[in-house]
Each structure stands twice: as C-alpha cells, then as structure tokens.
Amino acid sequence: MTNFLQEWFFSNKGKLCSKWSHYFAVYERHLSQFRGKEITFVEIGIQGGGSLDMWRAYFGPQARLIGVDIEPMCLAHASENTEILIGDQADPIFLRELARRAGKIDILLDDGGHTMEQQINTFNELYPFLSSTGVYICEDVHTSYWPPYGGGLRAPGSFIEFAKAKIDELNAWHIWNGEATDFTRSTDFIGFYDSMVIIEKRPRGKPENWQTGKGGAGRLAG
Structure with missing residues (x-):
C-alpha cells in the first residue's frame, strides 16, 4: 500500500524536510480523514519549510496552514493560505495569541524545541482550542529521556510522564471516587508510538455497560 507522504518525501527536491522513517505510517493512520477538507493545521517548528510544503501537498490548497x-x-x-508566526512556544502569552489567531484548530503538530517545558506548556495552552474532533501530535518525545531537555527515564516533569498521567484522566469515570474532567469528556484516544504521542478529541459521556443474550440485563449502570 502506497503512502503519499512517504512518496512525497523521497521525491522532494525543494526545501529541507526531516522526518523519522516510521512517522509516515502514523500520519496516514491519524490524519488521512482530513485530506481535501477546509481545515486549520498548526505546525510548531518549521525550520527549513519543507514539512509545510509536504502538508500542503497532502491536505490540498483549501487547507489553512x-x-x-x-x-x-x-x-x-509564508505563502497563499500559509501563515507564519514567530514566537517561543515556552511563552504562554505567545501561545494564547497563537490560539486567538488560529481560532478552531483541527490538527496541531508539535515539532518545536522539544524541551519538557515547551511541550507541556504547548499542550496545556492549546489543547483546549483543538476542535471537538481534532488531533494533537507531539513528536520527537524521545527527548523525554534526555537530561539536557529536562527529561530522563521516568523523570518527573517529562512530557512522557505527563502524557501517561493523561491515561488516568481518560479513565476517570472508572477510578474509585474519581472525577471526570474536561479532558475526560472531550478526549477519545491516547496513543503512544516510538517518539510520538497522539491524542484525539471526540465528545463523550460516561460509558455504559451493555449486555445481550440469555440473562442479559440490557443497559447497566457504569
């Protein structure tokens, strides 16, 4: 099965684009639903600009990048329907201005400075502005294991440990005396890949346990 992004990458003779080899399959799995649609895609960390060209080719001319x-x-x-903003993703004030300028964000890809402060601040400030069916990608999270970036194996305050804690929040309805949060009610999926964390939004209520067949009770309390 062909992968458009990978084919584009290997045929690229334009601006510099750098990606880990396994990222393309992950992108296709989680982002193909947005192709050809009028979406807003935000990429933090654009360097040589090649990745923006790749995303333009993938999503189409109608997408706002x-x-x-x-x-x-x-x-x-910067080009037609592609806006560039300059600022530090560790700065909450800048991130709030980014959210104001962007409005509804359908996809946010954090490929920025990769420090723990930057990744966690970016998530905390921008995830609430992701659309109700949006996708949040934080990549190169192997820096969570690197002390120079504020990480380390199971280091408190690393983005990986932050994301692991979000699993508990996703399952808050099942925790004894737990309390559902806005994250619980708006998040459908958390996925971990080598060097990537993917979080997908979808509104949801408290799950119900259903039964059918002989002796089934239909809908049971959660």
Missing part, C-alpha cells in the same frame, strides 16, 4: 517557529528567518516560508 499555520507554521510557528522561534527563528524570524522562517517568515520566508
């Missing part, structure tokens, strides 16, 4: 980087030279990557 917003690239974010700390380097002013990245302004050169």
Whole structure:
C-alpha cells in the first residue's frame, strides 16, 4: 500500500524536510480523514519549510496552514493560505495569541524545541482550542529521556510522564471516587508510538455497560 507522504518525501527536491522513517505510517493512520477538507493545521517548528510544503501537498490548497517557529528567518516560508508566526512556544502569552489567531484548530503538530517545558506548556495552552474532533501530535518525545531537555527515564516533569498521567484522566469515570474532567469528556484516544504521542478529541459521556443474550440485563449502570 502506497503512502503519499512517504512518496512525497523521497521525491522532494525543494526545501529541507526531516522526518523519522516510521512517522509516515502514523500520519496516514491519524490524519488521512482530513485530506481535501477546509481545515486549520498548526505546525510548531518549521525550520527549513519543507514539512509545510509536504502538508500542503497532502491536505490540498483549501487547507489553512499555520507554521510557528522561534527563528524570524522562517517568515520566508509564508505563502497563499500559509501563515507564519514567530514566537517561543515556552511563552504562554505567545501561545494564547497563537490560539486567538488560529481560532478552531483541527490538527496541531508539535515539532518545536522539544524541551519538557515547551511541550507541556504547548499542550496545556492549546489543547483546549483543538476542535471537538481534532488531533494533537507531539513528536520527537524521545527527548523525554534526555537530561539536557529536562527529561530522563521516568523523570518527573517529562512530557512522557505527563502524557501517561493523561491515561488516568481518560479513565476517570472508572477510578474509585474519581472525577471526570474536561479532558475526560472531550478526549477519545491516547496513543503512544516510538517518539510520538497522539491524542484525539471526540465528545463523550460516561460509558455504559451493555449486555445481550440469555440473562442479559440490557443497559447497566457504569
């Protein structure tokens, strides 16, 4: 089965684009639903600009792309329906301005500075602005194991440990004396891949346990 993004990547003779080899299959699995639609896609960390060209080819001309980087030279990557914002993703004030400018965000891809502060701040500030069926991707999370980035194996405060805790929040309805949060009620999926965390939104209520067949009680309390 062909993978459009991988084929584009290997045929690219334009701007620099850097990706780990296994990312393409993950992108296809979680993002193909957005192709050809009028979406807003935000990529934090655009460097040479090649990835924005890849996403433009993938999603189509109608998609609104917003690239974010700390380097002013990245302004050169702006084009029709592609906006570039310059700022530090560790700065909550900048992230709030990004959210205001973007409005509804359908896909957010964090490929920025990869420090724990940057990744966690970005999630906390921008996840609430993801659309009700949006996808949040934080990649290169192997830096959660690297001390220079604030990480380390099972290090408190790493993005990986932060994301692991979100699993408990996803399952809050089943925790004894647990309390559902906005995250619980708006999140449908958390996935972990090598160096990637994917979180998908979808509104949901408290799960019900259903039974059918002989002796079944129909709908049971959760």
